[in-house]
Amino acid sequence: MEFDYEKLVSATEGFSPSRLIGKGSHGYVYEGLLHEEDDHKRQRVVAIKTPSLLSSRSQPSSVITKTEQMKKLEDEISVMSSLPYNPHVLTFLGHAEKRLMVVEFMPNGSLHQLLHHVSSTPPPTWLKRIEIALKIARAVHFLHEQDILHRDIKSDNILFDSNWEPKLADFGLAVDLAEKKVPAPAGTIGYLDPCYTSPESLSAKTDVYSYGVVLLEIVSCRKAIDVSRSPASIVDWALPLIEEGKIGEICCGGGGGGGGGGSGVFMETNLRLLRMAARCVSSDVESRPSSGEIAAEMVACLTEPVRSLPLWVSFFRGVVKLKRRKKRLSERMTWPGQTCRVR
Numbered sequence: 001m002e003f004d005y006e007k008l009v010s011a012t013e014g015f016s017p018s019r020l021i022g023k024g025s026h027g028y029v030y031e032g033l034l035h036e037e038d039d040h041k042r043q044r045v046v047a048i049k050t051p052s053l054l055s056s057r058s059q060p061s062s063v064i065t066k067t068e069q070m071k072k073l074e075d076e077i078s079v080m081s082s083l084p085y086n087p088h089v090l091t092f093l094g095h096a097e098k099r100l101m102v103v104e105f106m107p108n109g110s111l112h113q114l115l116h117h118v119s120s121t122p123p124p125t126w127l128k129r130i131e132i133a134l135k136i137a138r139a140v141h142f143l144h145e146q147d148i149l150h151r152d153i154k155s156d157n158i159l160f161d162s163n164w165e166p167k168l169a170d171f172g173l174a175v176d177l178a179e180k181k182v183p184a185p186a187g188t189i190g191y192l193d194p195c196y197t198s199p200e201s202l203s204a205k206t207d208v209y210s211y212g213v214v215l216l217e218i219v220s221c222r223k224a225i226d227v228s229r230s231p232a233s234i235v236d237w238a239l240p241l242i243e244e245g246k247i248g249e250i251c252c253g254g255g256g257g258g259g260g261g262g263s264g265v266f267m268e269t270n271l272r273l274l275r276m277a278a279r280c281v282s283s284d285v286e287s288r289p290s291s292g293e294i295a296a297e298m299v300a301c302l303t304e305p306v307r308s309l310p311l312w313v314s315f316f317r318g319v320v321k322l323k324r325r326k327k328r329l330s331e332r333m334t335w336p337g338q339t340c341r342v343r
């Protein structure tokens, strides 16, 4: 959808600092209030991305930087607008003259903030973490099916919507393989595949590496790079521990999730998650799994804790399910003025 440029400017109160959400390497993101097309009384909160040079508080930039910033946003708009809707990918809403990009507003911050205690929210439970890992794996698989490589998968770029649904965001470095352009290697240190050393070495497995780092982050709550520890890299730290089977030393507790990471019903699951992460970050690029394989394994990981529950818990779940079925059936068999009891 094409938006009127001036409308977007006024939606951010002229790029007011009070509307600024955050600054990226090639632009600023603002919270905007837009009137609905069909009902002007209703307003919708959106996120509006601008090259930093367009905003009132921008630093003076060189001509090359300005051009580069505009080009990056244009490329991001081009990739995002070509994507069909996917529930695990940030929704693109439109643009104004390819200079402003409008996307859905994500009010609950990033996975990075959630895992590394930047926000006041407690760390997610184990089930929630596996769910996040599955949804992001599905997002990556979806992109790869569309011949799009993200190139900047990291916990900072996984944002939560108002229902705490995680979505993959920031397509500033994304590449459309159909365009047959091979850009210079780029990404974020700590997540960047060490085998991605030349434009030609870019492949879907480059994203798989970054996803593996995020998976390690999800399981351990450790940052991708933590200079206060040795080794600083999460990959260098975790790989030997996974090889030695010391999963308890990697997993960090999942508040309210039913047991710590290295023990209880989640032990088997976490071992699977870590083995998958180790395959993703393997230095043997060919042996890394595809994004489809990762998504399938995450589904298996999500059902694993339920399968390994003790017998009495399964019996109890069965009784609860039966009661729910009975209730649904009795509701279906009840019409106004007529009651039918199901025993």
Ligand SMILES: Nc1ncnc2c1ncn2[C@@H]1O[C@H](COP(=O)(O)OP(=O)(O)OP(=O)(O)O)[C@@H](O)[C@H]1O
Residues within 6 Å of the ligand: 021, 022, 023, 024, 025, 026, 027, 028, 029, 047, 049, 090, 103, 104, 105, 106, 107, 109, 110, 152, 156, 157, 159, 169, 170, 172
């Ligand atoms: N749709 C959104 N809703 C809410 N906040 C957002 C949205 N998109 C981005 N942000 C926030 O705005 C800030 C800047 O985001 P942006 O994607 O431009 O850059 P980045 O990911 O921080 O950095 P870089 O582009 O250098 O990787 C980040 O803090 C991000 O969490």
